[in-house]
Each structure stands twice: as C-alpha cells, then as structure tokens.
Amino acid sequence: AAEPWPENAALYQQLKEEQILLSDNASSLAVQAFLQMCNLPIRVICRANAEYMSPSGKVPFIHVGNQVVSELGPIVQFVKAKGHSLSDGLDEVQKAEMKAYMELVNNMLLTAELYLQWCDDVTVEEITHPRYGSPYPWPLNRILSYQKQWEVRRKMKAIGWAGKTLEQVLEDVDQCCHALSQRLGTQPYFFNKQPTELDALVFGHLFTILTTQLITDELSEKVKNYSNLTAFCRRIEQQYFEGHEKDSSTIAARSSKRSLLR
Amino acid sequence: MAAPMELSCWGGDWGLPSLHPESLTVMAYAKFSGAPLAVNTINNSWRAPKGDLPVLVSEDIVISQPAKILNFLRKQKYNADYDLSAKQGADTLAYIALLEEKLLPALLHTFWIEAENYCSVTKPWFASKIAFPLSLYLPGKMSREALNRILLTKGGPPLYSLTEVEAQIYRDAKECLNLLSKRLGTSQFFFGDTPTTLDAFVFGFLAPIYKVCFPRVQLQEHLKQLPNLCRFCDDILTSYFRLTVSGHAPAGQDTADANLQKLTQLVNKESNLIEKMDDNLRKSPQHPPRKLTTLKLAAGGEESSPISRLSP
Secondary structure (H helix, E strand, O other): OOOOOOOOOEEEEOOOOOOOOHHHHHHHHHHHHHHHHOOOOOEEEEOOOHHHHOOOOOOOEEEEOOEEEEOHHHHHHHHHHOOOOOOOOOOHHHHHHHHHHHHHHHHHHHHHHHHHHHOOHHHHHHHHHHHHOOOOOOOHHHHHHHHHHHHHHHHHHHHOOOOOOHHHHHHHHHHHHHHHHHHHOOOOEOEEOEOOHHHHHHHHHHHHHHHOOOOOOHHHHHHHOOHHHHHHHHHHHHHHHOOOOOOHHHHHHHHHOOOOOO | OOOOEEEEEOOOOOOOOOOOHHHHHHHHHHHHHOOOEEEEEOOOOOOOOOOOOOEEEEOOEEEOOHHHHHHHHHHOOOOOOOOOOHHHHHHHHHHHHHHHHHHHHHHHHHHHHOHHHHHHHHHHHHHHHOOHHHHHHHHHHHHHHHHHHHHHHHOOOOOOOHHHHHHHHHHHHHHHHHHHHHHHOOOOEOOEOOOOHHHHHHHHHHHHHHHOOOOOOHHHHHHHOOHHHHHHHHHHHHHHOOOOOOOHHHHHHHHHHHHHHHHHHHHHHHHHHHHHHHHHHHHOOOHHHHHHHHHHHHHHHHHHHHHHHHOO
16 A cells, blocks of 8 residues: 655755756756656755755655655655556566666766766866856855865766776767667667666666757757657657646756757 | 786685686786786795886886786787677776776775675785785785775765675675676677677676685675676686696595586496396295295185194
C-alpha cells in the first residue's frame, strides 16, 4: 500500500539565477525529472544556504512530511519505500545494467562537470567564484569559494583526475556520451517503453550541459554530436516539464538560460 | 609493433600472476588479445617504480594508467573487443565504472586499511618486493593514499566515522558482486565465449579478493558464495595464465586430489574384496553346523528314549 505523498513536498536547491552551478543544477534537474516521471508533485524552493541545510552536504534535497532526503540515490530508495518505483518492471540483468550506467554517468559526467567548474582556471575565475559566493558579502564569498575549490581539488587528486588536461576530460565526456548514445539507440527511453531513474539522471546532466552558457561551447558541442541524445532530452522536456504552469520558477529560469534546444 | 613491449608491474603470489588489481587487468588483457608483452615484475631492484604501476614501455613511449595502456594496445591492433557490438562496448564502460565506484573502495580497504590484513600480509609482501629504503616508505604511502581516496569519495556526511564508511563500502561491494554474478549468469565470459576488456577488468578486481589469504576475509567469503564468479576466475587462471609464477598451490591441490582419488579407489577395491569374501563365506560349506543341529535334535529324540529306557 502506498503511503500518500503530501501536498507540500519541497525540493531545495541553490538560487537559480545567480548561484547554482553546473553540477548542482544537473543533479537537481535529475531529481525533478525523476519525481515528475513518478507523478509526484513537488515544489522547487531556492535558498542560498541549501547546501548547508542538506543532510549530506549535497544538493538537491527533498523535504517530504517530516523527512529530509538528499541526492538521487537515497531519494529513489525513499520513493520506493513509499510505494512508487520506476524500475519494477526490469529483470535482474537489466537492473544491474541500469545501476552500471548510473555509475558511469556519475563517474564520468558528474566528475567532468566538477572538474570543469573547479579545476579549469578560466572557468573558475569568471564563472564559478562569482556565482558560488554571490549571496554573501565580501570577504565571505571569496573564502567560501576557495574552501569549496580546495575540497573539490583534493577529491580530484585522490581519484586521479587532477593530472588530466581539459582535452582529456572532454574526451572522457565524449566517450561517455558515445556509450550512452549507443545504449539508447533508437529507443525512446533507455529501457524501451518506460522511463527509469537512469533516464532522469541522464536527462538532468545532458540538458544542463546543453543549456548552460560556459566560457566555451566545447562541452555542449560534445553532447550535440549525438543527435539521439539531444532528441531524448527534448522529448523528456516536452513530456514532463512543459505545461506545468505552477512550476514557474523552472520555466522562467530556462528561458533566461538561453535554451539552445529551441 | 616490432620491438617487444615491456610491462613493469607488481608480481604475484598465492597462484596469481600479480597482486595488484590494475597490473592484473593489463596482464589479462594482453593475454586475451595476444599482445606479446615482456612482463617485468618489480623485484628488489633499484629500478624503482616511477610513479604508479603498471607501466608500459614501448620504443621510448611510456604509458602509465591501465585505461591508457589498453588504448595503446588497441591502437597497436591487439584488440580483444573486436567482436563486440557498439552496445556491448557501451556496457563495458558502464560496468567498469560500476566496478571502480563500488568494488574498488572495498578492495582497497581489505588490502591497505584493515589493520590485521595490512600488517600481516600486504605490507610485508610489498616491502619484500622493493629495495631497502623505499620499502620502508612506499607501502605506507600506498596505504595513506588508499585511505584518502576512500574518505574523500565515500566519507562525507551523513557517514561520520570510519566504521560507518567501512560498513557502507562493504555493503556496496557485496551488492556489486551480486550484480556481476547476475550479469555473468551461466555463460563463460561476460560477452559470450571470448574474453574482452570487461573480463580483464573484472578478473583484475576479483582475483586478488578470491585468492589472497587474509586474516579478515568477509569479502572473500561473500565471493565464494557466488560460484559462477569463482569459476570465472579459475577458468581464466588455468586457461590464460599457465601459473608459471609460484603456482604451487593449485599444483599441490592437483596432486592431493590425485592421491585422494587413488586412496578412494583402493578403499573401494578393498570393500569390494570384503564383500566378495562375505559372499563366499555365505555360499561356502557351512552346512555341517546346520546338519549338526538337526542331528542333535534327532539325537536328542533318540537319546531321550534310551535314557528313558535306561532309567527303570
């Protein structure tokens, strides 16, 4: 028996216009897409301190009833415990494949996004530092962004990405998109007829990459090389995000983000 | 392609060509694709490892990470993935990512961070393979790097202590092993009958867990409950690595098995003989005792009458 989903369920992320970064936006959009696919209504609330409110330090997180859950993985499990699941129709081998592809996206796409926004000096100076610390007065904004940068660079070093050049990172993104494109083929979703959390995750990342203006367009060009991936993003956007008038914050933001799909 | 390629990597023990998962992956791939590779195991010489092992040296080109080494081998036309479809190639990448995210932390933990394992097995083994002053420093450095990696990637909130992180990574690793087992099913390799890159990576990660004898072995015990993965490792070891490197353990087992077989045959023969003897005994002339009993009855009857006659 499914427990009722409360009306005032909320998803928290950073401020859309000024503060949120590429990787966080991707994660947040993935969760929103997932919840839309499950037909669970949720409000998106933007707060400057969303990262600090989150139980795991990562955005987005959802506040449902009296529980707070962050990140796509735990949210999928939480929703499943409430009785809604997108991947019930898959057999064991398909579930293994789905988990493997989700790890691929996290491993390559998310890490590449983090690399680009925190380890590439040009992007850091011009986009990341101004955006990340924008809600706070000087000198707090600089201190917080340097702290975060130091943290991310440590992590990159531990997993061996610190030695990579930007070209190598872009090549990895290309390889990942190639793999996703091959897996998707001509099907509407990754597991044929029904969308799953993998579709939500891939949509979140690819759509954000395609619609975010960075210093150069190289990252989005890599994704645009694969036409079935862009068609996939457009299809999910049309099906799950348009026509939701109450979600005015996302639509307004999207139009101001110079959507390159139109 | 003409000059032989040299691979420097960590050596092996307990029936494995190498203990280091990445070295093992490269070696396995070289065997699968038929690349002629001269393998140098690091062995107590001053040619200290430049940075990370394994390192491939070919005509002055030095390549150091397994993914790059495999790419290089593919460009040299040693390609084990030749028959794979595009989708299977994509699956390969995805499963490798799964292995690195879910299984590698637990593997690193078992080797380098679990105190008993590290002190009694890993550190002495690695220290014995490196020249003297470096052997005091390098295992410690590898251990610190492993701990760092695990804490930075897995150790954020809401996990606040090392034991919670450990519990989580072992849960993830066991789930990963289950997923691999389901994917492998009953086929011999992951994509049909010929081994590919994915088989090399899975073998590289699983074989150390499977074969190395540690004091604390929760991951090994879980792996042994998945017989198709164990069979996968053993198949690759026996078919592709003829166990020239201290392979005495399986050879010893073979002779032990042969001895056991001979013993059971002897015992069977003996029991057959005994059964035959029993049969013979039953069939053999034991009638005299029976005749005696009948005679006694008759004699008893006859005897009683003479006695009765004698009494008066």
